[in-house]
Amino acid sequence: MAARNLLISCGLAAAGVLAAGMGLLGMRNASKTAPGGTNDPPPSSREPEPSAAERTRHASAVVPHGEEDAGLARLRHEMVETQIRARGIEDENVLRAMQRVRRHEFVSSQLAFSAYDDCPQRITHGQTISQPYIVAFMTELARVDSRSKVLDVGTGSGYQAAILGEICARVYSMEIIQELADEATRLLARLGYDHVQVRCGDGYRGWPEEAPFDAIIVAAAPDHIPPSLIEQLAAGGRLIIPVGDYAQDLWVIEKQGDGKVKRWKVAPVAFVPMTGEARRHGSP
Numbered sequence: 001m002a003a004r005n006l007l008i009s010c011g012l013a014a015a016g017v018l019a020a021g022m023g024l025l026g027m028r029n030a031s032k033t034a035p036g037g038t039n040d041p042p043p044s045s046r047e048p049e050p051s052a053a054e055r056t057r058h059a060s061a062v063v064p065h066g067e068e069d070a071g072l073a074r075l076r077h078e079m080v081e082t083q084i085r086a087r088g089i090e091d092e093n094v095l096r097a098m099q100r101v102r103r104h105e106f107v108s109s110q111l112a113f114s115a116y117d118d119c120p121q122r123i124t125h126g127q128t129i130s131q132p133y134i135v136a137f138m139t140e141l142a143r144v145d146s147r148s149k150v151l152d153v154g155t156g157s158g159y160q161a162a163i164l165g166e167i168c169a170r171v172y173s174m175e176i177i178q179e180l181a182d183e184a185t186r187l188l189a190r191l192g193y194d195h196v197q198v199r200c201g202d203g204y205r206g207w208p209e210e211a212p213f214d215a216i217i218v219a220a221a222p223d224h225i226p227p228s229l230i231e232q233l234a235a236g237g238r239l240i241i242p243v244g245d246y247a248q249d250l251w252v253i254e255k256q257g258d259g260k261v262k263r264w265k266v267a268p269v270a271f272v273p274m275t276g277e278a279r280r281h282g283s284p
């Protein structure tokens, strides 16, 4: 895999909120990382910059949900090339999904032109939709394909579920906040993701009725790896999960064919905390 630097953020305003424990700066090959940890893609992979007039129009534009224009399509293309491919994501299924899903549908219509920025975005109920790169990175780590049955914990806006829906046979997504689960259910149905099912519930315990899963992606951080999520992995399956309080790491947990479990850290990250039962358990 190509050497890459990582700038991953799931809270708002990555570098600015590091002190508040909500941003993340994860770097691979730190020696190649520019001051501030950002990773500018090569100029050749960039689209022409939008003009000042275009930027002003974008900043004030409200795009009703269900609509798209050439400017948004261009921003999405630019996002895939400069934030995702240029940072080393190679799985063509992931790149195609990131290109196909209209991220601006998952934020408020006032934020449509910010949806493709290289940062997380605010959604309702004090939650966030993760930075595009972390969504692509976690999806690639999950090693899913068209036969996969996956669990997505922390539905939020439904964006990660839609990305998985582009790639996988079946997606089960759990969200602890009822209103977010309801909004994501309606949005995913409107966008035609009939094979993506959202349920309101505590993802700490997973979705035992539908287990085992070929992959589980978690977008909220507990301070330990929930044992039930490991149990619900199929043989060969992978759990991708942020773990920690103030200092978090993204972990990959892989269940081998013989039932043994391998685990390793891949990057420092900053996600919102997992609520519900995860808060009541200390590290086992």
Ligand SMILES: C[S@@+](CC[C@H](N)C(=O)[O-])C[C@H]1O[C@@H](n2cnc3c(N)ncnc32)[C@H](O)[C@@H]1O
Pocket: 010, 127, 128, 129, 130, 153, 154, 155, 156, 157, 158, 159, 160, 161, 174, 175, 176, 177, 180, 201, 202, 203, 204, 219, 220, 271, 272, 273, 274, 275, 276, 277, 278
């Ligand atoms: C970073 S946001 C998820 C972003 C989401 N994947 C998306 O694409 O928009 C984390 C979400 O996890 C949810 N969450 C936190 N603890 C949870 C739990 N125990 N079970 C299920 N969802 C939980 C939060 O309510 C929040 O919506």
